[in-house]
Amino acid sequence: MTDSAAATRFRRLGTLTIFAVYFVIMVGGIVRASGAGMGCPDWPTCFGQWVPPMHENQLPANYHEIYAARGYENTNFNPVKTWTEYTNRLVGVSIGFLIFLTAWSSRIYLKTDKAIFYLALSVFFLVGFQGWLGSAVVASNLKPFMITLHMLLALFIVALLIYAIARSQKNLLANLDCQWLERKHITVLKVAMLMTLIQIAMGTQVRESVDFIAHQHSYIDRQYWRDSFPIIFYIHRSFSSVILFTNLWLAWKIRQNTEKHSLLWRMAYVLIGLITTAILAGVSLDRLDFPVVAQPIHLLMANLIFGAQFFIFICLNYSTKKVLTTQPVFQNR
Known part of the structure; x- marks a missing residue:
């Protein structure tokens, strides 16, 4: 022990x-x-x-x-x-x-x-x-x-x-109620994590382009930077909507099937809050001429989003193992 x-x-x-x-x-x-x-x-x-x-x-x-x-x-x-x-x-x-x-x-x-x-x-x-x-x-x-x-x-x-x-803390996480869990929930969560990683990768490419543009403008005249953005910026911006709605569905399923104020219930709200904040920071970068304060917030939120998704995945994984010892967890409903 x-x-x-x-x-x-x-x-x-x-x-x-x-x-x-x-x-x-x-x-x-x-x-x-x-x-x-x-x-x-x-x-x-x-x-x-x-x-x-x-x-x-x-x-x-x-x-x-x-x-x-x-x-x-x-x-x-x-x-x-x-x-x-x-x-x-x-x-x-x-x-x-x-x-x-x-x-x-x-x-x-x-x-x-x-x-x-x-x-x-x-x-x-x-x-x-x-x-x-x-x-x-x-x-x-x-x-x-x-x-x-x-x-x-x-x-x-x-x-x-x-x-x-x-x-x-796996013994504690194993006690989470995941009787409601179906195979599609795990699949969608994996896809959501993959999408977040792709979005972060695209974000780094956008960041590299912005660094180059900023250097060309001597880090001033931010209102003109947007005119030189590459196509990946617009893909990155549009992809955020797909990520938002995918995670909203996951959060809704967790909220619908878990006890109020439980760990998973709170993590679902945290996840949506992080995504919303990241999108708002991204919008301010796009529309407010790249304010300096918004850039680190946008980067931090992206990292926190993946961390929250990964933690939820671990929680479901440990709780699922316990359910599998008593009854099938992925039921066709």
Whole structure:
């Protein structure tokens, strides 16, 4: 038997880590939306210092030439962008400590469920790789492909964390009432998760195009950016309606068949709230000339949507296993 107090600490620490990872994703979105990705042109230091300067006069007089020789042309010190990127790095380091503590606390499952420990340990090593990838992003001078890979790895890390925490609570999740569940519900949920991943992939392509357009306009004249949008932007925008109605159907089925205020009932409302917020942020990007604040919100909501869908899927999976031991779960009705 696993010590209940230690299991509770693991669950709470793991949950805190999940939210912290989502926070660093949002901060990364702020960095990207504000054009602060090269606020620190070197890594792990920032302008050669562990604590970046506050004023340009704290840098060598020839720092432009120094960084031009390293492949970073037109490097101009901007304290706001520099400290925005530096804050992003500090948050990332803090996440590393949290994930280490999560992995350390998961050792209590070595005798009862080794998979939980190995999942947490894998996350720890992946975060280390993510840190290296962050340095590669800077070294690549913010190549769009590298930025997208950096974000997708963060999404994968969150999914592993969610699964590890949910697996540690599988006995509790097995008690969820899923007598109503049919095969079509699971199928639609899988399709919904796949659609979310496709939408995120398309979103990264749109983001790359916007980065290129923004660079052409020197990150000003946002009202003219829309004139240069590629066709994938309009596909991405229209596909959001398909995603909304698919998840509305799922949420309605959950609300219709589960007890009010139960875990699944609340998750259904959370899912629709996240999708609605993502769509509203997307509309503001389209119609309000790409306000900076809307971009990280849109990115964060996309990641949270997949996380919510994945958690619902895990809940249904564990509860279904219990039902299968007593009666067939996928009945023809």
